[in-house]
Amino acid sequence: MNCYLCFSPIVPEVNWTNFLLPVIEKKICRTCEEELEELPAERCPMCSRPGEGLCGDCARWEETLPGVLDQNDSVFTYNAFAKELVAKWKYRGDYVALEALETFIKEKWNVLNRDDYLTVCVPLSSERERERGFNQSEKIIEMVGKEPAYLFKRIHGEKQSKRNRRARLEAENPFSVVKLVDQPVIIVDDIYTTGRTIRHMASLLKENGCPEVRSFTIFR
Amino acid sequence: MLSYFQRKKPQDFSWIPTNPVPHPYFDLAGKLLLQHEIPYSEKQMLTLVTKRILTKTESIEQHLFQKRCRRCGNTQAHLFAELPHTTCGKSCVYCRNCIQMGRVLECEPLYIGSANVQWPIYEAPCVWEGTLTPGQQRAADDLTALVQNCSGEHLIWAVCGAGKTEVLFPAITKALETGKRICLATPRTDVVRELQPRLQKAFPAVDTAALYGDSPDKNGQAPFVIATTHQLFRFAHAFDVLIIDEVDAFPFHNDPTLHFAAKRAAKREAAVIYLTATPRKEQKQRLRQKSLPVTFIPKRFHGHPLPVPVLKLTPMLHRSLNQGKLPQHLLKAIAAQQTTERQLLLFLPSIKKAEEIASFLEEEGYEVKSVHAEDHHRAEKIQSFRNKEYRILVTTTILERGVTFPSVDVYVIDAGHVVFDEAALVQISGRAGRSADDPDGEVRLYHIGKTDEMLDAVEAIKKMNKLGQKL
Numbered sequence A: 001m002n003c004y005l006c007f008s009p010i011v012p013e014v015n016w017t018n019f020l021l022p023v024i025e026k027k028i029c030r031t032c033e034e035e036l037e038e039l040p041a042e043r044c045p046m047c048s049r050p051g052e053g054l055c056g057d058c059a060r061w062e063e064t065l066p067g068v069l070d071q072n073d074s075v076f077t078y079n080a081f082a083k084e085l086v087a088k089w090k091y092r093g094d095y096v097a098l099e100a101l102e103t104f105i106k107e108k109w110n111v112l113n114r115d116d117y118l119t120v121c122v123p124l125s126s127e128r129e130r131e132r133g134f135n136q137s138e139k140i141i142e143m144v145g146k147e148p149a150y151l152f153k154r155i156h157g158e159k160q161s162k163r164n165r166r167a168r169l170e171a172e173n174p175f176s177v178v179k180l181v182d183q184p185v186i187i188v189d190d191i192y193t194t195g196r197t198i199r200h201m202a203s204l205l206k207e208n209g210c211p212e213v214r215s216f217t218i219f220r
Numbered sequence B: 001m002l003s004y005f006q007r008k009k010p011q012d013f014s015w016i017p018t019n020p021v022p023h024p025y026f027d028l029a030g031k032l033l034l035q036h037e038i039p040y041s042e043k044q045m046l047t048l049v050t051k052r053i054l055t056k057t058e059s060i061e062q063h064l065f066q067k068r069c070r071r072c073g074n075t076q077a078h079l080f081a082e083l084p085h086t087t088c089g090k091s092c093v094y095c096r097n098c099i100q101m102g103r104v105l106e107c108e109p110l111y112i113g114s115a116n117v118q119w120p121i122y123e124a125p126c127v128w129e130g131t132l133t134p135g136q137q138r139a140a141d142d143l144t145a146l147v148q149n150c151s152g153e154h155l156i157w158a159v160c161g162a163g164k165t166e167v168l169f170p171a172i173t174k175a176l177e178t179g180k181r182i183c184l185a186t187p188r189t190d191v192v193r194e195l196q197p198r199l200q201k202a203f204p205a206v207d208t209a210a211l212y213g214d215s216p217d218k219n220g221q222a223p224f225v226i227a228t229t230h231q232l233f234r235f236a237h238a239f240d241v242l243i244i245d246e247v248d249a250f251p252f253h254n255d256p257t258l259h260f261a262a263k264r265a266a267k268r269e270a271a272v273i274y275l276t277a278t279p280r281k282e283q284k285q286r287l288r289q290k291s292l293p294v295t296f297i298p299k300r301f302h303g304h305p306l307p308v309p310v311l312k313l314t315p316m317l318h319r320s321l322n323q324g325k326l327p328q329h330l331l332k333a334i335a336a337q338q339t340t341e342r343q344l345l346l347f348l349p350s351i352k353k354a355e356e357i358a359s360f361l362e363e364e365g366y367e368v369k370s371v372h373a374e375d376h377h378r379a380e381k382i383q384s385f386r387n388k389e390y391r392i393l394v395t396t397t398i399l400e401r402g403v404t405f406p407s408v409d410v411y412v413i414d415a416g417h418v419v420f421d422e423a424a425l426v427q428i429s430g431r432a433g434r435s436a437d438d439p440d441g442e443v444r445l446y447h448i449g450k451t452d453e454m455l456d457a458v459e460a461i462k463k464m465n466k467l468g469q470k471l
């Protein structure tokens, strides 16, 4: 077995506590695992950003789009290693690289206990989808064992990273609703950065009578 | 197991057209590209394919027991994966090994550009005015003959500081005078960046291109290409002369896909030149079997022998290193060294240790910096050390090759560590005594017990010096 991230061979650890148990196939090596950083206990109650109290981004959002997002939960911090991982997986399109994190993602999902929520997929622009060949949000939803719900489409596909932070916060809603729901939902994506994507989706859902909108991302 | 299959299934390049058609598209010559890497519209591409200037080819070969990526030669099962591909609606295999350079998917073809273009013929392109030592001249003559015949392989085994770049000049001149295309491939980006201006200065009228991971030039549309070995993934039967620098170095050594790429990048009839200061087992074996012609250059360009490392047994070394310190007597040795003119190059086995020892020495009051592979300020730190802006540079094996400083002593701390193999120790020792003004330099290996690697390195250096004396 080789590490799904760095390709180096993984030597299974056998010790006195596990030598009788069946070997669990690991998809991540020790070195890579140590680079992953769990979110600290002290974080924004709304978006999970590390730090004390409600973060600045959330405070601003609560002025422009108040009360749309109930809570965001994430698995790891978006550190330098995570950035490299996302670049490999999403931008270079190494589809299976995410499997290195599968056990951690599932574990967090099970602890959160959100199986009753409708898992909502974030749509890609058609050119993006063609370039990448897959949708990252769909992949994560499948990973936690749920069916993706397609409630949105993109109005115009522009690259987020090309615009500055402020402009991003204030930009118009890039989504439109294609299907209405009246049950609690959880939007699933790879990263929560400024919250633009998720909050715009959440505002449309709430406007159309959705009672509760949460989100789940791998990185924050 | 793997090598068994590879031996059964030899590298097969029959998918590259044997009679490439002549054309004027220099940017496509000898290229192996994905559709999105081709700077022409789909309509233009169609015409180019009809004219056989571009040839469409399968990107991933499917054999009975294995797959092979035609771009990088990867055959390892765990480096292939499947993706539910929205574009074609199927589950598609892609290669994980070369994904850094853009994803190769089985449903998307690779395009081979015909290498049959007429590169310019340069008259007397070399303006370098230095003279070669007799040892360098012999090697240069052998290479010129090889380039003239345009077929075969040759190894130049030259000690660190022999001036191997200059040895190449006559052969490069010959190639450029006859309209041939040359590629000099080297494992590291730093070296490409350092070599290209030097070569451009020696061949000012010649169009050169520098290619590496994030190089501004992506195209490499030149008769003389200086590239990292990984860039060979984008060439197919492109070069008449292929020079592979540091054949013994990681990643070229140990990575079968780079050997595959090198073989494919050279034309069917090509002169292939290997350069090394520290040949590995594979090369030594081929030398013994006489299947690889070789020229030795056992003497440095300034004529002085290589500094022979001195082994220093230091029993308490690990205890001190674990506390992020150096033992007292080593600290004293450094203090004594620092009273001399020479700067000090300290090698440590890991990034962490290098950083710890650098901050320890800083606390002790020395002007010191550390540099390692993931350091973004690497180039600046190296340059300021060269400018003598500080006295001690603490580093890991990344500085073992290529990078030179005029006047340094070299200490290896924990020389028995696995990262310091024979080749690494010979290369590290070769950092000392590089300039004619200060041809000596002290090399010390601090260890807790001699290893074969240390003894082999010392023996190899002594042997080279002996051969050098005979000349």
Ligand SMILES: [Zn+2]
Residues within 6 Å of the ligand: A003, A004, A005, A006, A007, A008, A028, A029, A030, A031, A032, A033
């Ligand atoms: Zn790993």
Ligand SMILES: [Zn+2]
Residues within 6 Å of the ligand: A044, A045, A046, A047, A048, A049, A054, A055, A056, A057, A058, A059
């Ligand atoms: Zn927040």
Ligand SMILES: [Zn+2]
Residues within 6 Å of the ligand: B069, B070, B071, B072, B073, B074, B095, B096, B097, B098, B099, B104
């Ligand atoms: Zn490949």
Ligand SMILES: [Zn+2]
Residues within 6 Å of the ligand: B085, B087, B088, B089, B090, B091, B092, B105, B106, B107, B108
């Ligand atoms: Zn496909």
